[in-house]
Amino acid sequence: MGVRQTARRRRGRTTVALLTVAIMGGLAAGCDTGGAPTDHGQDGGRSSAPSSSSGSVLAVKVDNAAAARPQTGLDQADLVYAEQVEGGLSRLMAVFATKLPKAVGPVRSARESDLELLRQFHRPTLAFSGAQHKLLPLIDKAPLTAVPPERNSDAYFRDVGKAAPHNLYLRPQRLMRSAPGAAALTTGFRFGAAPTGGTPQTTRTVRFPSASFTFSWSAERHRWLVAMDGTPTVTADGARVAPATVVVQYVRVRTSGLHDVLGNNSPYSETVGSGKAQVLRDGRVFDAQWRRASAADGTRFTTADGTPVNFAQGQAWVMLVKE
Structure with a gap:
């Protein structure tokens, strides 16, 4: 009897220890240590640890439908591309x-032309909804790190103040420990003093079939x-x-082999090749040529005589407009 009682006591102590470990583990898993803004209706599911930045940029596909505005974080991007999507609308x-x-x-969601555009960066991280x-x-198969919500749900949350599908947001610091730095912007863009010449211009409107962008020069802020x-x-x-700089880059926009759920063809904006462009900076517009020899290269902007067109320091917008 003494032996059996001793065995039962040992089994009891083991069970208590295991329960304690399980409870503590569950409490730790439930703690939010990411420091992200408070939100409601956050997506559940599995999460993964933040990846190292490894010198790679973070590219985020941003909704630009009227129901999606105002957007969040757009003013802090180093670079913003605007492209045509189905129905003549735009996406950023x-x-x-x-x-x-x-x-x-x-x-x-992402588009096929994004893959060509992103080849200029070294293994960028792409955040998109699907x-x-x-x-x-x-x-x-593309040379990038794709992170939709199903691959890291902890990095995304839903804003209950907006209707789906215009309410999915990303916490970048749950994907990357730190910003990689300006050296990761391997776009081929040059920053510095403006070239000579140019034409004074204080307002410029760029039109997509079903969307428009207007850039108005502010001399006070020295920005568009x-x-x-x-x-x-x-x-x-x-x-x-x-x-600080706006580029109107005229590209070939062709039909692709893909369609949206309504059957509309997904446009493909070709960003490899060459063509005309206009660079807006300092309240002036400069006529330019753009050239990108291959998908792995950045894009060069030059004047007619081959002089590089420098961008102003600060955020740049590139409008991929049908030629």
């Missing part, structure tokens, strides 16, 4: 290298104030979006 790609905002969004099923294998579809562009915290 915000690229972050020198700083990581607390949140970015709303996040939307993609057409035929595009997913191409994304997996953005308006989209006739409404001043501000972020969710009230910051006016104001790039």
Whole structure:
């Protein structure tokens, strides 16, 4: 009897120890140590540890439908691309290298032309909400780190103040420990003094089939104030979006082999090749030529005599407009 009682006591102590470990582990898993803004209706599911920045930029596909505005974090991007999507609407790609905002969004789906555009960066991290099923294998094969919500749900959350699908947001610091720095912006862009010449211009409107962007020069801020579809562009915290340089890059926009759920063809903006461009900086517009020899190269902008067209220091917007 003494032996059996001793065995039962040992089994009891072991059970208590195991329960204690399980409870403590569950409490630790439930703690939020990411330091992200408080939100409601956060997506659940598995999460992964933040990846090292490894000198790579973070590119986020940002919704630009009227229901998605005002966006979050757009003013802190180093570079913003605007591209045509289905129905003649526009979508943005915000690229972050020198700083990581607390949140970015709303996040939307990727497009095939994004893969060519992103080849200029060394293994960038792409945050997006999803993609057409035929595009997913191409994304997996591309030289980038693809992080949709199903691969790191802890980095995303839903804003219950907006209706889906315009309410998915990203916490960049749960993907990257730190910003990689300006050296990761391997775009081929040059920054410095403006070239000679140019034409004074204080307002420029760029049109997509079903969207418009107006850039108005502010001499006080020395920036171009953005308006989209006739409404001043501000972020969710009230910051006016104001790039230092705006590029109107005329590209070939062709049909692709992909369609959205409504059957509309997904346009493909070709960013490898050459063509005409206009560079807006310092309240002036400079006629330029653009050239990108291969997808792995950056894009060079030059005047007619081959002089590089430098950008002003600060955020740059690149409008990929049909030639």
